Amino acid sequence: MYDYLIVGTGLFGSIFAYEATKKGKKCLVVDKRNHIGGNVYCENIEGINVHKYGAHIFHTSNKEVWDYVNKFAEFNRYTNSPIANYKGKIYNLPFNMNTFNKLWGVSTPKDAKEKIEEQKRKIGIIEPKNLEEQAISLVGTDIYQKLIKGYTEKQWGRPATELPAFIIKRLPVRLTYDNNYFNDKYQGIPIGGYNVIVEKMLENCDVELNMDFFENRDELEKKAKKIVFTGMIDEFYDYKYGILEYRSLRFETDILGEDNYQGNAVVNYTDSQTPYTRIIEHKYFEFGTQEKTVITKEYPAEWQKGDDPYYPINNDKNNELFKNYKELAKKEEKVIFGGRLGDYKYYDMHNVIAVALEKVKEEFGA
Numbered sequence: 001m002y003d004y005l006i007v008g009t010g011l012f013g014s015i016f017a018y019e020a021t022k023k024g025k026k027c028l029v030v031d032k033r034n035h036i037g038g039n040v041y042c043e044n045i046e047g048i049n050v051h052k053y054g055a056h057i058f059h060t061s062n063k064e065v066w067d068y069v070n071k072f073a074e075f076n077r078y079t080n081s082p083i084a085n086y087k088g089k090i091y092n093l094p095f096n097m098n099t100f101n102k103l104w105g106v107s108t109p110k111d112a113k114e115k116i117e118e119q120k121r122k123i124g125i126i127e128p129k130n131l132e133e134q135a136i137s138l139v140g141t142d143i144y145q146k147l148i149k150g151y152t153e154k155q156w157g158r159p160a161t162e163l164p165a166f167i168i169k170r171l172p173v174r175l176t177y178d179n180n181y182f183n184d185k186y187q188g189i190p191i192g193g194y195n196v197i198v199e200k201m202l203e204n205c206d207v208e209l210n211m212d213f214f215e216n217r218d219e220l221e222k223k224a225k226k227i228v229f230t231g232m233i234d235e236f237y238d239y240k241y242g243i244l245e246y247r248s249l250r251f252e253t254d255i256l257g258e259d260n261y262q263g264n265a266v267v268n269y270t271d272s273q274t275p276y277t278r279i280i281e282h283k284y285f286e287f288g289t290q291e292k293t294v295i296t297k298e299y300p301a302e303w304q305k306g307d308d309p310y311y312p313i314n315n316d317k318n319n320e321l322f323k324n325y326k327e328l329a330k331k332e333e334k335v336i337f338g339g340r341l342g343d344y345k346y347y348d349m350h351n352v353i354a355v356a357l358e359k360v361k362e363e364f365g366a
């Protein structure tokens with residue numbers, strides 16, 4: 001008999017398992033995939049740590065979270081500076097003086113600001129109600145048309161006018177020549193890849209892979225006093241109130257004979273015609289000097305039952321539906337929900353770590 005059955009070996013499940021084991025609890029951790037780590041899993045190809053489920057850059061301003069992950073791995077000094085390719089022209093991201101200079105020829109913050117204000121005035125948005133209005137209010141119409149609209153509508157499969165404004169607020173807008181994609185105090189990639197972290201977290205637990213909770217539910221539920229569930233909350237309740245929507249992705253990975261394909265870890269394709277949103281060249285996360293290179297194209301797709309649910313679509317409709325499931329979850333005495341799928345939230349890794357540590361405190365005390 002185990003104290004906890006933990007469904008999911010992603011960051012949430014692994015942190016919970018690690019902390020519970022430290023408190024002397026016996027944990028069984030299961031995952032339906034054939035490896036641990038959830039979406040941060042890396043596969044070694046040609047000596048390169050390939051981010052199997054999309055680019056994962058660790059960033060946070062939370063010192064507790066930063067200190068916590070640093071116990072498990074050393075981080076390098078990687079700073080994410082993606083570039084945008086719009087119809088063959090290259091622009092710096094996030095939106096900053098380099099972007100404004102390339103687009104409008106302006107070289108001072110004052111001129112860039114005036115240009116943005118002029119475009120905003122023409123459209124006359126007072127209170128942005130959706131992603132399109134929010135984007136135009138932040139950076140004006142030129143950037144919206146070239147760097148945001150096409151990418152966003154491919155990524156989410158919905159018109160930008162039907163998407164929540166908060167999604168675009170993830171990106172900084174700066175009147176400085178700073179190409180760092182994040183504003184956070186700490187940033188980097190774990191040396192040796194993310195597996196180093198998750199392997200250490202799970203080293204003293206029993207782990208069973210290729211084990212789908214729903215296919216073995218009766219048997220698994222009998223094995224533990226409590227369950228920590230990091231899969232899809234609506235599936236846990238057999239979709240009784242309806243299906244929460246997700247965006248899925250298809251990853252196309254190629255090993256290339258050349259050593260440098262695109263000169264940067266992340267290149268976004270922001271036009272609407274290119275079917276993928278970005279190309280990742282994995283070696284650059286760790287300043288690789290291998291003779292070959294590995295690239296991954298990311299094709300967004302609508303999620304259907306059975307697909308991997310990568311992005312919760314946190315619009316009003318889905319958030320309302322989630323509230324019903326959350327009410328059921330609150331009444332559970334033996335089940336703890338968590339993570340991106342359990343909480344149905346567009347969490348980054350640092351958010352997941354913070355909520356996992358919070359849950360650990362609730363369960364075991366400080």
Ligand code: FAD
Nearest residue numbers: 008010011012032038039054056057213231339340348349
């Ligand atoms: P997951 O990693 O999804 O783990 C859940 C696990 O549960 C999975 O392994 C799954 O197989 C398993 N599972 C689900 N259902 C079942 C079941 N029924 N039975 C058994 N097992 C089950 N964050 C950042 O901070 N920086 C980034 O740059 C970044 N980039 C990202 C890029 C992409 C393309 C994506 C999709 C996410 C990105 N994230 C990034 C977010 C990051 O991946 C998540 O915040 C974090 O990994 C979520 O951890 P988790 O434990 O909640 O979930």
Ligand code: UDP
Nearest residue numbers: 084147148149151152155167168170268270
């Ligand atoms: N985005 C965009 N153009 C870009 C990059 C991002 O319009 O070149 C928008 C898009 O809507 C995206 C959101 O900003 O979904 C958040 O971007 P982020 O890079 O944080 O997305 P993630 O890494 O989570 O896929």
